[in-house]
Each structure stands twice: as C-alpha cells, then as structure tokens.
Amino acid sequence: MSEDGGIGKAKLVAQLLALLPADSVLSEPEDLHPYECDGLSAYRQQPWITVLPSTVDEVQAVMRLCHRHGVPVVARGAGTGLSGGALPHPHGVLLGLAKLNGVLAIDPVGRIARVQPGVRNLAISEAAAPFGLYYAPDPSSQIACTIGGNVAENSGGVHCLKYGLTVHNILQIKLVMPEGELLVIGSEALDSPGYDLLALVTGSEGMLGVVVEVTVRLLPVPEQAEVMLAAFDDVERAGSAVGAIITAGVIPAGLEMMDNLAIRAAEDFAHAGYPREAAAILLCELDGTREGVDEQVARVRQILEHSGATEVRLARDEAERAMFWKGRKSAFPAVGRLAPDYYCMDGTIPRRHLPLVLRRINELSEQFDLSVANVFHAGDGNLHPLILYDANKPGELARAEAFGGSILELCVEMGGSITGEHGVGMEKINQMCVQFGAAELTQFHAIKHAFDPEGLLNPGKAVPSLHRCAEFGSMHVHGGNLPHPDLERF
Amino acid sequence: MGGDQDQTEVLRQQVTEAHAGRTPLRISGGGSKAFYGRPIEGTSLTVGGHRGVIAYEPTELVLTARAGTPLADIEALLAAQGQMLAFEPPHWGDGATLGGTVACNLSGPRRPFTGSARDFVLGCHVINGKGELLHFGGEVMKNVAGYDAARLMAGALGTLGVLLDVSLKVLPMPERKLTLMQACTPTEALTQMNRLAGQPLPLSATAWADGQLYLRFSGAASAVTSIPEHVSGEMLPKDAVFWAELRERHLPFFDDARPMWRLALPPAAPQPEIAGDWLIDWGGAQRWLASDEPADRVRAAAEALGGHAALFHTDAPAVDFHPLPNGLWQLHRRLKQAFDPAGILNPGRMYEGL
Numbered sequence: 001m002s003e004d005g006g007i008g009k010a011k012l013v014a015q016l017l018a019l020l021p022a023d024s025v026l027s028e029p030e031d032l033h034p035y036e037c038d039g040l041s042a043y044r045q046q047p048w049i050t051v052l053p054s055t056v057d058e059v060q061a062v063m064r065l066c067h068r069h070g071v072p073v074v075a076r077g078a079g080t081g082l083s084g085g086a087l088p089h090p091h092g093v094l095l096g097l098a099k100l101n102g103v104l105a106i107d108p109v110g111r112i113a114r115v116q117p118g119v120r121n122l123a124i125s126e127a128a129a130p131f132g133l134y135y136a137p138d139p140s141s142q143i144a145c146t147i148g149g150n151v152a153e154n155s156g157g158v159h160c161l162k163y164g165l166t167v168h169n170i171l172q173i174k175l176v177m178p179e180g181e182l183l184v185i186g187s188e189a190l191d192s193p194g195y196d197l198l199a200l201v202t203g204s205e206g207m208l209g210v211v212v213e214v215t216v217r218l219l220p221v222p223e224q225a226e227v228m229l230a231a232f233d234d235v236e237r238a239g240s241a242v243g244a245i246i247t248a249g250v251i252p253a254g255l256e257m258m259d260n261l262a263i264r265a266a267e268d269f270a271h272a273g274y275p276r277e278a279a280a281i282l283l284c285e286l287d288g289t290r291e292g293v294d295e296q297v298a299r300v301r302q303i304l305e306h307s308g309a310t311e312v313r314l315a316r317d318e319a320e321r322a323m324f325w326k327g328r329k330s331a332f333p334a335v336g337r338l339a340p341d342y343y344c345m346d347g348t349i350p351r352r353h354l355p356l357v358l359r360r361i362n363e364l365s366e367q368f369d370l371s372v373a374n375v376f377h378a379g380d381g382n383l384h385p386l387i388l389y390d391a392n393k394p395g396e397l398a399r400a401e402a403f404g405g406s407i408l409e410l411c412v413e414m415g416g417s418i419t420g421e422h423g424v425g426m427e428k429i430n431q432m433c434v435q436f437g438a439a440e441l442t443q444f445h446a447i448k449h450a451f452d453p454e455g456l457l458n459p460g461k462a463v464p465s466l467h468r469c470a471e472f473g474s475m476h477v478h479g480g481n482l483p484h485p486d487l488e489r490f
Numbered sequence: 491m492g493g494d495q496d497q498t499e500v501l502r503q504q505v506t507e508a509h510a511g512r513t514p515l516r517i518s519g520g521g522s523k524a525f526y527g528r529p530i531e532g533t534s535l536t537v538g539g540h541r542g543v544i545a546y547e548p549t550e551l552v553l554t555a556r557a558g559t560p561l562a563d564i565e566a567l568l569a570a571q572g573q574m575l576a577f578e579p580p581h582w583g584d585g586a587t588l589g590g591t592v593a594c595n596l597s598g599p600r601r602p603f604t605g606s607a608r609d610f611v612l613g614c615h616v617i618n619g620k621g622e623l624l625h626f627g628g629e630v631m632k633n634v635a636g637y638d639a640a641r642l643m644a645g646a647l648g649t650l651g652v653l654l655d656v657s658l659k660v661l662p663m664p665e666r667k668l669t670l671m672q673a674c675t676p677t678e679a680l681t682q683m684n685r686l687a688g689q690p691l692p693l694s695a696t697a698w699a700d701g702q703l704y705l706r707f708s709g710a711a712s713a714v715t716s717i718p719e720h721v722s723g724e725m726l727p728k729d730a731v732f733w734a735e736l737r738e739r740h741l742p743f744f745d746d747a748r749p750m751w752r753l754a755l756p757p758a759a760p761q762p763e764i765a766g767d768w769l770i771d772w773g774g775a776q777r778w779l780a781s782d783e784p785a786d787r788v789r790a791a792a793e794a795l796g797g798h799a800a801l802f803h804t805d806a807p808a809v810d811f812h813p814l815p816n817g818l819w820q821l822h823r824r825l826k827q828a829f830d831p832a833g834i835l836n837p838g839r840m841y842e843g844l
Contacts, residue, residue, distance in 0.1 A: 109684050110758035133688065154634045161631065167638065168609050183817050188756035189797040190601060190775045193812040194822055194840070195650070196608055199641035203634045223690040243549040249572055249662035289692060292713025348630040350550050380631035381550075420632035428635070435635050439622045446828035447637050450821065463636065 007069040009048060016051055016093075019061040024099075026050040035094050038079045038086040039141070042343070042397060043426055047074070047088030054099040056174070056182065056212045063210065064180035066093055072459050073178075075206040077117060077149030080141040082344055083425030085153065085205045085461060092459075097148050100212060103127045111218045112171060112188060117148025117211050121155075124216060133218035136163035139421070140329055148211045154203030156421040158254040158328070159285075161379035163219070165421070167202040170216050175201060175209035178452045188215060200447070205423050206458040208451040222287035225253065226297050227321045230309040231278035235259060236355040238280035241307035242378045243351065245284065248303055250296055254285035255379030256328050259358070262335060262373040262386070269334030272327025273320070275311060282309075282378065283324055328375070332386065335373045339388035343400045347411030348420035351381045360410055361385055368403040370396070382420035383411070409434050424462045432462075433469035441466060494542030496556070498615075498623065498654055504535055505652060506621030508834045515834050517648040519558055520585025523594050525807035527647055527839040537589055537652065544655055545629070548573060552612065552629050554657040557589025564588060568660055576604040576661040580737045589653045595645030598737040599695035599706070602687070602757065602773040608644035610659045616643060616651030619830025629657045648836040649844060650829040664708035666715065667694065669732065670723030672703045676761050676768055679703040683773045684758045686721070697736055698770040699743055706733065736771060739778075743769045746780040750804055751788050753777045755797035762791035789813075811840060 009027065016025045026032055027049045036044045053059045066073050072092030079086055088094045101118035108131035113124055121142040125134040138157035139145055145155070151173060156165045163169070172186035186198040201208050232238040238257055245252065258266065260279050267274040274281060282304070286296045297314060304312045315321035327334075336342050349357055358374060365372045371388040385407055389400040408418040408431045418424070418431040432441070444463040448455070464472075508515050516532035518524065541558035548571040555564055561581055568574050578598030579591045592614075597606040613627025627633055627640035643651055674682065679698035686693060692709035706729065707717045718725070726732060735741045744750065748766065755762075757774035766781025781788065785801060789812060792799035798812035814822060819841075826833070826844050838844070 107758070108688065110756050111684075111688055112756075131688070132690075154638070156632055164605065164609065165632065167641070168605055177817075181817055183821065184815075185818075187754075187796055187798070189754040190757075190772060191595070191606065191645070191754050193798050193800070194814050194818060195825060196595070196642055196645050197818070197821070199608060199638050199644075203638055208637075220688055220690040246551060246662075247549050249665065251662065288709065289690060289713040289716070291716045292692065292710035295710045295712040348632050350547070350552070350629060352547065352550060377632075382632045415628065416630050417628055417633035417635050419635050420630070421634060423634055424636075432635060437625075440624050440626065440636065443618065443622075443624055443639065443829070444636055447639065447825065450824035450828045 007071065012069065012071065013049060015065055016049065016062065019065065020051060020053060020058055024052045024054065024058075026052070035076065035088060035096065038076070038081040038084060040082050040084045040425070040427055042391070043084040043087050045088045045090055047094035048091050050094040050096055052096045052099050056100070056176070059095070059176050059210060059212055060180045060182060062093065062095060063176050063178060067179045067454070067456060070454060070456065072456050073210070074458050075148075075152070075210045077146035077152070078120070078144050080145040081149060081153060081425065082346070082422040083419070083427040085423050085425035085458070087426050087461075089459060095210060097210070097212070098146070104213070106131065108133060110188065112215055113218055114213065114215045115147055116213060117151070118146050121145050121147060121150055128218045132221050134221050135216050136169050136219050137166050140332065147214050147216065151202055151211050151214055152204065152206050153421065153423045156377070156382070158256060158377060160377070161255060162251050162253045167199055170198065170202065170214055172215040173198065173201065173211050174213035176212050177209050178454065178456050182212070183209070186215070203423070205425060205462040207448055207462050208457065210457075222253070224290045224293045225285055225287040225321070226293055227315045227324045228284045228297065228300060228304070229274070229313045229315070229324055230282045230284070230304040231275040231311040232280045232282070232308065233278065233310050234308070235280045235358055237308040238282055239351075239354040239378075241282060241304055241309065244303045244307050245300055246379075248299060250286070250300060252284045252300070252379060253287040254283065255377075256283040257281070257376040257378040258328065258331060259374040261371065262331050262375050265334040265338055265373060266327040266331045269337060270323070270327045270330045272323045274327055278310070283328055331375045335386045335388070338373070339371070340390040340392065341388075343387040343389060343404055345383065345385045345387065345404050345407050346419050346422040347408050347416055348380070348382045349411050349414045349416035351378070353414045354378070357383065357410060357414060361407060364403055364406050368399050370400055370403055377420070380420070381416065405431060426461055429461070429464045429468070430472045432464050433472050438466055438469075441469065495539055496542070497540040501535065501537065501540060501652060501654070502617050502621055502623060505617045505619070505834070508533065509619060509621050509832050512832050513834060514837050517652055517836050519587035519590040520560065520583070522581060522583025522586040523590045526594050526809050528810070528842065529808050530836060530838045532837070535652065538585070538587060540654065543567060550629070551660050552657055553660050554629060554655055555588050556655045557587060557653040559588045561586040561588055561591055569663070572663050573660045574663045575610065575658065576600060577607045577610055578737060579607060580739070582738065588656055592644050592656050593646065593648050593653055599697060599733055599771055602775055603694050604661070608641050611641050611644050611656060612659055613657040614640045614643055615654040617654060618651045619832055619835050624651070627657065631659060647840045649826060649840055650835065652835065664694065664714075666711040667706060667708040667729070668714055668717060669704055669706045669726040669729035670718070670721060671726050672705070672723045673701055674698070674703050676770060679770060680758065680761070680774050687757070687773050691717070691720070695733060696773045699736070699741060704732065741769070743767065743778065743780070747804055748780045748782050750802040751779040751781060752800045752802060753779060753792045753797055755792065755795050759795040759797065762795060764788055764791050814841070
C-alpha cells in the first residue's frame with residue numbers, strides 16, 4: 001500500500017468537496033503556498049491538500065474520510081509554532097482550524113470561557129476583560145497564536161512561574177479522534193473520573209487527537225502590578241539575584257533576564273529605556289492586592305540591591321511598565337534585525353546552573369562562529385538563546401542547527417529539558433533521543449497507538465522512531481562529543 | 491530522616507516476575523488510602539520501604555522523594571525552609587506516603603486557588619507493567635518533551651505504573667493567614683464563594699459547613715491584615731484546626747452512618763436537589779453529601795450539573811468512582827494495555843476490567 005492509502009489526490013479532493021464548501025478545500029499549489037511552514041520557516045513542505053472546516057461536524061467528517069483511506073492528517077492553528085509541529089505531510093491533509101474561531105460562552109460567575117480552537121489567546125482575555133477576568137498563559141505570540149495550538153503545545157509565557165502553563169489553566173477539551181469520534185475530556189468541575197487524559201493530551205502536539213473546543217479557567221485581574229528593572233554588570237550576579245528573590249518567599253508574576261546583546265537589540269528596537277551597557281537585566285513583575293504588592297516591591301528592591309544590582313528602577317506608571325515589557329516581548333524581532341536570520345532555542349535547566357550554562361553557550365558561540373543573544377524566563381529556568389546566522393551563506397544554517405542541538409544537549413546534561421514550551425515537532429526530534437531512552441520512547445509510541453493505532457495524526461513528529469535514534473546516536477559517536485557516555489544507547 | 495532505602499531493583503524484580511507469571515499485584519504504601527477504590531485481590535507489592543528524599547533545592551522550588559517517604563516527613567522538611575506542598579494534601583491516616591498521595595491525586599482546601607497534586611507533579615520514575623524502569627518529566631518547571639506521562643500517573647491509582655519517586659514543585663508558605671466566618675445557607679454560601687473568587691483577593695480556601703461559610707485568606711502580611719476592611723465576617727481563632735479537620739474528613743459532619751458521597755461539580759453549580767446533609771469545600775467544586783438516596787439518583791444529579799460523584803462506603807473500606815462513558819472507557823482500556831499489557835498492576839482498583 002502506498003503512503004497515501006492508495007487514493008489519488010483528485011479522488012480525495014472530490015470526496016472532500018462532497019463534505020465541505022468549495023472554498024474550504026485547497027489543492028492548487030498557489031493556494032497551498034501559505035501552508036508550507038509554521039513559525040519555523042527553515043522547514044518547508046507543501047501540503048497535499050489543505051482543508052479549512054468551519055464546524056465540528058466538518059472536522060469529524062474529514063477525519064472519518066481520511067481514516068477510511070489511510071491519509072495522514074496534520075492539524076494547524078495560527079501557524080505560529082516554533083518547532084515545525086504543523087509542518088505539512090507531503091501525502092497528507094493539512095487541517096486548518098482557523099475558521100473555528102468563536103467564543104462560545106463566558107461564564108463570569110463560574111469564571112470559565114468555552115471557546116473554539118481557532119480563537120486567539122489574547123482574544124480570550126479581551127472577551128473576559130469586561131468582567132474583570134483574564135486568561136493567564138501569555139505566550140509571546142499571544143496576539144496571533146490560537147488556543148487550540150496552545151493546548152497542542154502546552155504553551156507557557158512570561159507568567160508561568162506563578163500562574164502555570166496551559167495544562168494548569170484549562171478544564172475541558174473536546175477532542176476528535178482519528179476515526180472521527182468526538183470525546184469530551186475533563187469537565188467544568190476541577191477533576192474527572194478515570195485517568196487524567198487532559199494532562200496527557202495537553203502538549204501532545206497534534207499526535208493524539210484534534211482539539212475542537214476548549215474550556216479555560218479565567219482569573220481575576222490583579223488589583224495592582226508593578227515591574228522593576230534591575231541592571232547588573234555581571235550575568236552570574238543577576239542569576240543569583242533570581243535565587244535570592246525566590247528564597248525570600250516571593251513568587252513574582254514574571255521574572256525575565258536578558259543578556260547584553262539582547263538588551264542592546266531590544267533597546268535599539270523598542271526604546272524601552274534599558275541600560276545598554278548592562279551585562280544583564282532582570283525584569284521582575286509583582287502582582288496582587290495593593291498592600292501586598294507594595295510590601296513585596298520593597299522587599300525585592302532590597303534583595304536586588306543586596307545582590308549587587310548597579311541600578312534598580314520601578315516603573316513609575318502603567319506606560320513605563322508597558323515599555324519595560326515591550327522591550328522584552330519584542331526581543332525576538334529586535335534580535336532578528338541584527339542578522340538576516342535567527343534561530344530560537346527553547347531549553348530548560350535547573351536555575352542554579354544558569355551561570356555555567358551561559359558560559360558554555362558563549363564557548364559554543366565561538367566554536368561555531370555564530371553570535372547568540374540570550375533571553376531567559378529566569379523564574380522557571382527556560383532559556384531562549386537566539387542564534388544569529390545568514391541562510392544565504394553556505395553552511396550557516398547547518399552550523400546554526402548544530403549549535404542549537406549542542407545547546408539542547410547541554411540542557412539535558414544539566415538535568416533539564418530540550419523544550420520548555422515550543423514543543424519537539426520536527427525540529428528537536430533528534431534531541432529526543434538524547435533526553436529519553438529506548439524504554440520511554442517505546443512507551444510514548446504505545447500511548448500514541450492507544451489513541452491513533454494507524455498512526456495517521458501528524459506522523460513522524462514529536463517522538464522519534466528507535467531506528468532514527470540509532471542513526472542519530474551513531475552519527476554523534478563519530479562526532480566524538482556524546483554527552484553521558486554511560487546512558488543507554490540504541 | 492531514618493530508614494532511607496532505594497528498593498528500585500527489588501520492586502522491579504517483583505513486577506518483572508509478576509508480568510512473566512501474569513500474577514496480579516496489589517500495590518500499597520503506608521496503607522492510609524487502602525480504602526480508596528475497589529477492594530482487590532493480588533500479591534502484595536509494598537512500596538512503603540522505598541523511601542527517602544532524593545533532592546530538595548529550596549531555591550529551585552523543587553523536591554524529589556521516593557514514593558514510600560512519609561508525607562509528614564516531607565511536610566516537616568519543607569516547613570523548616572518556610573515552604574510547603576501547596577495542594578495541601580489530605581493524609582487520611584497516619585502512614586500517608588508521597589506515592590499514595592500522588593497516585594490518588596488527593597488535594598486539600600487550597601485546591602481551587604493553587605492547584606491539585608497533579609498540577610505540582612514535575613516528573614517521576616515508574617515501573618510499568620512489563621517491569622521497565624521509566625523516567626517521565628524532570629525537575630524543571632517547564633518541560634514539554636514527550637507526552638506528559640508524569641501527570642498521567644497522578645490519580646491513576648497505580649494501575650499504569652508503580653510510582654518510585656516523584657518530583658514536585660513546592661511553594662513558599664504564606665507569611666500570614668486568617669479565616670473569616672459568616673452564618674448563611676448553602677445557596678448563599680455558593681453565591682458568596684463564587685463572587686469572592688472572581689475578585690483579586692488572596693483567597694486560599696472557602697468552605698461551608700454546619701451553617702457557616704469559612705473564608706481563608708493567605709499571603710503577604712499587609713495583604714492579609716487588611717482583609718477585614720474589605721470582607722465582613724467573624725474572625726475564627728485557631729483556624730488551622732478547622733481546615734485540618736476539614737481536609738482530613740474529621741469534622742463531625744463526616745461521622746455519619748449513611749453512604750457518603752463526594753460530588754465534584756462546577757463551582758457555581760446550584761445545590762443538587764438530593765435529600766441529605768451537605769458540606770461544601772473547594773469554593774463549591776467539591777461537595778460532600780451524606781444521604782440514603784439511591785446511587786443512580788445521586789450520579790444522575792451530579793452528571794446533570796456537569797460533574798461526577800464517587801461513593802465512599804461507610805460500611806466497608808471501599809470507594810466506587812463515577813462510571814465512564816463508552817468512548818472514554820475504550821480509550822482507558824487501550825491506555826491500560828499500553829502501560830500494563832498483562833493487567834497486573836492494581837487490576838480492578840479503579841474500575842472492574844481496568
């Protein structure tokens with residue numbers, strides 16, 4: 001049997017057109033072009049066919065049809081993902097969920113919102129704002145990214161240390177299974193009988209089902225929020241200040257660090273008022289009741305000064321607070337102006353290893369002869385090194401990828417993870433072989449099989465085959481820099 | 491902490507043998523939650539001896555301990571550093587262990603405001619039903635590599651794997667707390683709980699018992715001290731006793747010979763029209779009911795409101811969980827098969843046939 005189950009493209013298009021309106025089925029190259037990649041544009045593949053259902057019934061009908069013919073399906077939200085999770089399959093249907101974009105209900109008393117997967121992250125908070133409520137997870141792409149994609153990736157943001165990831169902020173999802181069946185997972189209560197399938201499906205990168213509805217928890221907007229900016233002439237001192245804040249019993253709403261290259265890029269781009277000469281800055285947001293925040297601001301200021309900050313500034317008003325954050329949130333595009341291309345990494349480490357990891361990243365930067373700017377969710381140990389390169393120079397993309405791979409392997413060596421919030425997708429599939437052994441990968445494949453026995457959902461992503469790992473492992477041994485030679489290999 | 495022991499190999503050996511011989515295993519820790527689920531037969535697999543804190547980094551807000559470590563030891567260790575398990579786990583007995591707490595996914599009154607046991611799980615080592623040692627998640631706050639099998643273990647009652655150790659996120663203890671009481675009906679209490687939970691207040695528990703609404707506030711000293719200016723109510727002295735008795739089900743309410751139900755409901759759902767006595771916890775999301783009404787009626791009422799109901803038998807050490815709809819049941823069976831193909835890990839503990 002061929003990979004597409006034997007059905008030809010024309011025949012499948014005809015059958016899809018019997019289920020969906022003509023403008024919801026795209027099969028001509030010029031129409032398919034916008035769907036070639038997600039936010040990781042270095043990876044491109046034109047889909048066979050793109051379908052854009054506008055109802056749950058249509059999603060189910062498409063899934064049933066594809067299942068019958070053994071055609072792979074790749075779900076896509078806004079296409080802002082950074083790991084190639086929505087990279088199309090050459091003989092598969094790309095299932096775009098952007099038309100399912102309705103806010104179905106806001107319950108201000110029960111503090112929940114029921115929304116379709118194509119609703120943008122920020123649109124949920126906007127819809128809840130009249131009730132003094134908001135949706136907490138705020139990935140940097142929140143203007144554009146959709147909640148369906150957030151569930152698929154278990155997205156975080158700058159406020160996760162205090163408010164958690166997507167998995168902590170959703171109550172229920174409706175999931176279409178590969179054969180078209182609709183399952184309700186979770187409930188509007190705080191738990192559900194049986195296994196915690198909600199946790200399992202969140203962050204499963206479109207491998208286990210297609211999310212067609214999400215019920216999220218809404219939180220009251222804090223009475224007050226303050227942001228402090230602290231400058232350091234030494235990265236390690238900034239790192240210890242983070243530990244000191246947390247040891248003092250303060251959980252900031254956000255705690256971000258940027259290194260000098262990132263500071264300068266962000267300042268030139270956003271004019272946020274950052275000190276351009278600082279080796280590192282910390283942005284610390286404190287929120288809560290007015291009295292509580294005032295008390296914590298005083299305490300954190302003391303800690304920062306005690307930790308050797310050369311300057312501590314409290315945003316004077318809402319406008320300055322917004323400016324401080326604007327610099328941080330525009331760090332990626334700002335760094336993007338320093339070079340024709342940049343490659344954003346997403347490793348996590350136990351926070352205490354930060355100074356060592358930054359030193360090693362700088363060494364790697366020299367070794368690979370590529371600049372790197374570091375932006376860091378310092379509170380929860382999530383690093384975003386931005387590797388600068390020029391795709392038009394022969395070999396630079398490959399070097400950037402090798403550099404990135406080395407950073408991820410360094411994170412694993414430090415007891416961390418190859419991805420904190422961007423997902424594995426296609427990008428980090430080889431590094432999965434470094435983080436997990438054969439037994440775990442086999443267990444992941446068994447989980448996949450329980451949901452999708454034919455392997456039709458997003459095939460080839462997120463969890464590598466053992467065969468792939470064997471090839472990757474031998475390649476690495478030749479390189480002579482295998483981390484953890486004592487670990488199980490296959 | 492005395493008695494630290496790594497029994498990984500012994501436990502793994504036992505599971506491997508049980509897998510080969512298709513011998514069902516009955517997993518136990520301290521025995522405090524032996525009643526939580528259906529009574530099952532099987533060779534005893536005791537995890538209580540596999541104990542000890544493996545790592546605790548207060549600055550990282552992470553603790554890793556073996557499954558048999560007494561919960562009380564962990565709480566004491568954290569308290570000495572001014573930290574806590576923020577899901578306020580019920581012990582439900584003297585021997586409560588970390589493994590049992592996570593396997594049952596039990597959380598106390600703070601649950602609606604800071605999260606459940608599952609929410610604080612960062613990673614774990616487990617032995618699956620084939621005797622394989624697996625490591626899921628890790629010791630970092632954010633980790634989306636691979637499926638989240640670590641959180642899946644929370645609440646799985648050991649039916650997918652034998653928990654060996656768990657890494658948990660911990661939080662600083664609030665500097666100050668206070669509890670206010672207001673006399674009211676259950677319906678008034680639900681209205682008030684939901685109204686306050688929608689406001690930016692440092693709430694850490696809300697409950698209604700025996701005609702009184704209890705509101706607990708926790709946080710920075712200045713934030714808590716000023717609460718009586720914003721919220722009315724009589725201050726409850728020595729309030730820790732009340733919350734501990736609620737969490738441990740030691741309040742007089744729980745001393746009832748009638749069948750005891752736990753209803754998990756959307757917090758703003760009205761009180762179900764079921765005859766019996768009620769106690770409301772978790773800001774309305776967890777409601778206890780002592781009632782002689784038929785099981786079908788209680789379950790249907792919970793379902794109609796978007797929730798579910800578990801029956802805590804008072805005449806036997808057993809709990810019956812809410813049945814699953816067919817599609818989910820089939821998926822549960824396939825997942826069980828994926829982790830435990832021979833069906834040897836606590837078979838039948840959660841549901842017959844799982």
